[in-house]
Every structure is written in C-alpha cells, then in structure tokens.
Amino acid sequence: MRAAVIVFPGSNCDRDLAVAFEQAGFQVDMVWHKDAALPEGVDIVGVPGGFSYGDYLRCGAIAAQSPICKAVIDHTERGGYAVGICNGFQILTETGILPGALLRNAGLKYICKTVGLKVQTSDSAFTQGYNAGDEIGVPIAHHDGNYFADDATLSTLRDQDRIAFTYTENPNGSVGDIAGILSENRRVLGMMPHPERAADQGHGGTDGTALFRALSGVLAPA
Amino acid sequence: MKARVHVMLKNGVLDPQGEAVRHALGAMGFDQVEGVRQGKVIDLELADGATEADVTQMCEKLLANTVIERYEIELV
Numbered sequence: 001m002r003a004a005v006i007v008f009p010g011s012n013c014d015r016d017l018a019v020a021f022e023q024a025g026f027q028v029d030m031v032w033h034k035d036a037a038l039p040e041g042v043d044i045v046g047v048p049g050g051f052s053y054g055d056y057l058r059c060g061a062i063a064a065q066s067p068i069c070k071a072v073i074d075h076t077e078r079g080g081y082a083v084g085i086c087n088g089f090q091i092l093t094e095t096g097i098l099p100g101a102l103l104r105n106a107g108l109k110y111i112c113k114t115v116g117l118k119v120q121t122s123d124s125a126f127t128q129g130y131n132a133g134d135e136i137g138v139p140i141a142h143h144d145g146n147y148f149a150d151d152a153t154l155s156t157l158r159d160q161d162r163i164a165f166t167y168t169e170n171p172n173g174s175v176g177d178i179a180g181i182l183s184e185n186r187r188v189l190g191m192m193p194h195p196e197r198a199a200d201q202g203h204g205g206t207d208g209t210a211l212f213r214a215l216s217g218v219l220a221p222a
Numbered sequence: 223m224k225a226r227v228h229v230m231l232k233n234g235v236l237d238p239q240g241e242a243v244r245h246a247l248g249a250m251g252f253d254q255v256e257g258v259r260q261g262k263v264i265d266l267e268l269a270d271g272a273t274e275a276d277v278t279q280m281c282e283k284l285l286a287n288t289v290i291e292r293y294e295i296e297l298v
Contacts, residue, residue, distance in 0.1 A: 057285070061287065062284075065283075094287065101287055103235065103290065106238050107238070108239065146236075146238075148289075149289075173238070
C-alpha cells in the first residue's frame with residue numbers, strides 16, 4: 001500500500017498527513033510539486049493543508065496549475081484515490097476534480113479549534129469506519145473554508161449521497177453546513193477539517209484515525 | 223499592450239469582506255450605502271501580438287474561478 005503526499009511551497013500539514021498514513025500501514029512518498037509524475041504504484045494521493053504559494057490570487061489556485069497537479073488529475077481520472085485536506089480541498093476544487101469552491105469564512109476570521117462533525121455517509125473508502133450519523137471531533141484551522149456550490153451542484157451532491165461530513169455547528173458559513181464532499185466515483189474526498197490532527201493520543205483526540213484505518217482496509221492488497 | 227482584468231464575485235455569492243466594509247461605512251455615518259461588493263483588479267503587461275482571446279484564456283484558466291467569480295477585460 002503506497003501513499004503519495006504532495007509538498008508545495010507553503011504546505012504545513014504534509015508531515016502530519018504522512019504520519020497518519022504511516023500509522024495506518026501505508027508506505028509514504030513525499031512528492032515535490034515540480035515533479036511531473038507520481039511514483040509508480042501509488043494507491044492514494046494526499047494533498048495536504050497549508051498555504052501553498054502563500055494563498056496568492058485565491059487559495060489553491062496557483063498550486064492547481066503546478067506540474068504535479070496534472071499527474072494528480074490523471075490519477076483521479078483513471079479511478080485513483082485521493083484526499084485533499086484544508087488547503088488540499090481548496091486545491092482539488094481549483095483543479096475541478098471536486099465541484100464548488102471555498103470562500104472567505106463568513107465571520108472573516110481565521111478559525112482554529114476542534115469542531116463537531118456529523119458523518120453523513122459511510123458509503124466510501126474514507127468513511128466506512130464510521131456509521132452515518134456519528135458525531136466526531138476534528139480540528140479546523142482555516143480562513144477560507146466557507147464551502148460554496150450552486151443549487152444544481154448541491155442537489156447533485158445530495159442526490160448522489162456525496163456529502164461526507166457536515167458541521168454540527170456551522171463555523172464558517174458553508175452552504176448546507178458542508179465540511180467535506182466526495183467525487184462522483186466516491187474515490188476522492190475533500191474536507192476542510194484535519195483528520196490527521198486527530199490521529200494520535202497526543203493530539204487530544206483520535207476521531208480521525210478511523211478514516212485512515214478504513215482506507216488501509218480498502219487499499220490493502222488482497 | 224496592457225489589459226486590465228476586473229474580477230468580482232458573482233451575484234448571489236456571499237461577499238463577507240464587502241459586507242464588513244458596508245458595516246464600517248454605515249458605522250461612520252455614510253447611511254447612503256446600501257451594498258458593497260469587493261473585487262480584484264489585475265493589470266497585465268502584454269507582448270505585441272497578444273489578443274483579447276489570450277486574456278480570456280488566462281481568466282478562464284487562472285485569474286478567475288468561474289464557479290464563484292465573473293471577470294471583465296479592459297484593453298488599454
């Protein structure tokens with residue numbers, strides 16, 4: 001089982017994401033943004049949080065045009081798995097891999113705290129370690145986490161059961177309290193909260209562990 | 223040639239920064255302000271031979287996120 005964690009200038013959750021993957025049994029390659037290809041045999045790509053390219057222009061906009069993102073798009077188009085967390089979610093929406101966009105928080109403030117999430121579906125490699133309806137505590141740390149999608153996109157997401165997580169108390173103005181969404185083939189997850197920061201006793205909570213453990217269950221060689 | 227690109231959030235997309243500016247103006251006594259939308263202006267210095275179509279491509283691919291933003295190109 002191999003995971004690739006992309007490193008952009010300004011990524012700051014790349015190590016934490018790699019550790020969470022490793023603890024779930026993955027061999028992890030760190031991949032620099034200027035590389036044009038993913039390592040051979042990668043099962044899942046992790047796009048980490050941080051402030052890629054200083055969040056210039058729009059969060060994730062410049063990272064989405066980097067050479068490695070073309071390889072990530074190809075990987076997902078071939079049906080490969082990917083997870084984008086925080087800035088990684090912003091990057092996945094900017095590439096068009098996931099629908100919608102992340103706007104400035106409605107309250108205009110950067111928010112860093114543990115929030116309640118409700119698991120909306122257990123029907124994905126990422127969420128099958130939870131039960132739909134479970135409430136978990138996962139930290140957020142963002143200034144631009146206000147998920148927006150037009151009405152047509154929202155009803156598609158709802159009809160196809162692609163809303164993975166919602167906030168129990170909306171911290172940022174996200175439409176429909178949405179904290180994380182899945183791609184149409186359910187193999188790409190984008191979420192603003194940080195499950196990799198809730199994956200060790202030392203983090204003060206381990207509610208994110210089940211996400212990485214479930215992934216390793218799905219991706220482990222038979 | 224120079225081009226000036228105006229990028230604005232689409233109508234219907236909440237603009238919390240514009241709202242904050244509107245509140246501040248109201249608090250300063252400018253009661254005549256009913257709405258504020260805040261956007262970006264991007265100036266491009268272009269080589270000879272560049273066309274408006276090139277700038278449109280730049281807007282579509284990078285300068286604007288057309289999920290949430292609209293843009294206008296002004297050639298100067």
